Amino acid sequence: MSNAKPLFVGNWKMNGFRANLTEILNVEESIAKTPFHGDVVICPPATLAALAVDALKKSVIQIGGQDCHAEEAGAFTGDISAEKWKDLGAGYVIVGHSERRAYYQEDNKAVKAKSKAVLRAGLVPIICIGESLEERKAGKTLEIISAQIDGCIPDEAQSAPIAVGYEPVWAIGSGLTPTLEEISEAHKVIREALHKKIGDKADLTPIVYGGSLKPSNAKEILAILGVDGGLVGGASLKAVDFLEIIRACDQ
Numbered sequence: 001m002s003n004a005k006p007l008f009v010g011n012w013k014m015n016g017f018r019a020n021l022t023e024i025l026n027v028e029e030s031i032a033k034t035p036f037h038g039d040v041v042i043c044p045p046a047t048l049a050a051l052a053v054d055a056l057k058k059s060v061i062q063i064g065g066q067d068c069h070a071e072e073a074g075a076f077t078g079d080i081s082a083e084k085w086k087d088l089g090a091g092y093v094i095v096g097h098s099e100r101r102a103y104y105q106e107d108n109k110a111v112k113a114k115s116k117a118v119l120r121a122g123l124v125p126i127i128c129i130g131e132s133l134e135e136r137k138a139g140k141t142l143e144i145i146s147a148q149i150d151g152c153i154p155d156e157a158q159s160a161p162i163a164v165g166y167e168p169v170w171a172i173g174s175g176l177t178p179t180l181e182e183i184s185e186a187h188k189v190i191r192e193a194l195h196k197k198i199g200d201k202a203d204l205t206p207i208v209y210g211g212s213l214k215p216s217n218a219k220e221i222l223a224i225l226g227v228d229g230g231l232v233g234g235a236s237l238k239a240v241d242f243l244e245i246i247r248a249c250d251q
């Protein structure tokens with residue numbers, strides 16, 4: 001942890017059906033009772049987002065988008081702008097996820113434009129960064145993640161809240177995670193790079209870890225200084241597992 005408010009994000013990706021929302025509702029009460037003073041966000045597929053906002057209206061769980069278009073509106077078939085997420089009642093939007101970078105060729109410049117759009121709409125961007133396996137093997141991890149922070153964080157972040165997700169690409173969905181020392185080192189470097197971009201506000205910005213985070217490894221990873229929560233994929237689809245990860249946070 002750092003001085004930032006803890007944040008847990010369940011990124012369902014292109015998974016889940018209505019039934020999964022019912023499951024979340026069933027454990028929502030437990031999340032509310034958990035002695036944890038952070039934010040909990042679920043980012044379901046767009047088809048479930050409106051249902052999720054309604055179902056979770058009175059709950060402590062907020063809804064987020066998984067991506068957005070950089071423009072406010074227009075002829076962009078299939079896309080969703082940050083303003084649409086805001087209109088729906090979402091509080092957050094994930095931008096720059098490695099799957100978007102890999103499958104839709106989104107580079108740091110595109111991620112910066114999307115981050116700007118989310119801030120323009122008055123929402124919190126969860127800006128994702130992380131090295132590939134090749135970059136880690138070549139000893140370039142710290143250099144890459146610093147450059148991603150430098151390239152993705154817009155000036156507007158100096159005066160509005162953001163969150164950063166550190167997700168080593170090779171750890172996503174693989175069951176593999178970096179060592180605790182490697183995670184600690186990465187978060188330290190990310191915070192330093194953030195300082196250069198947004199000054200002391202970096203100390204209050206949640207930097208969350210993602211990549212094969214699950215109930216069995218959550219406690220040790222969340223105990224690392226500078227890890228302010230989790231960005232959870234697979235394990236967030238099982239509400240009880242997501243709850244257990246949140247409970248592993250010592251706040």
Ligand SMILES: O=C(CO)COP(=O)(O)O
Nearest residue numbers: 011172173211212233234
């Ligand atoms: O990509 C992720 C969350 O955005 C992490 O996915 P997993 O938790 O399934 O590894």
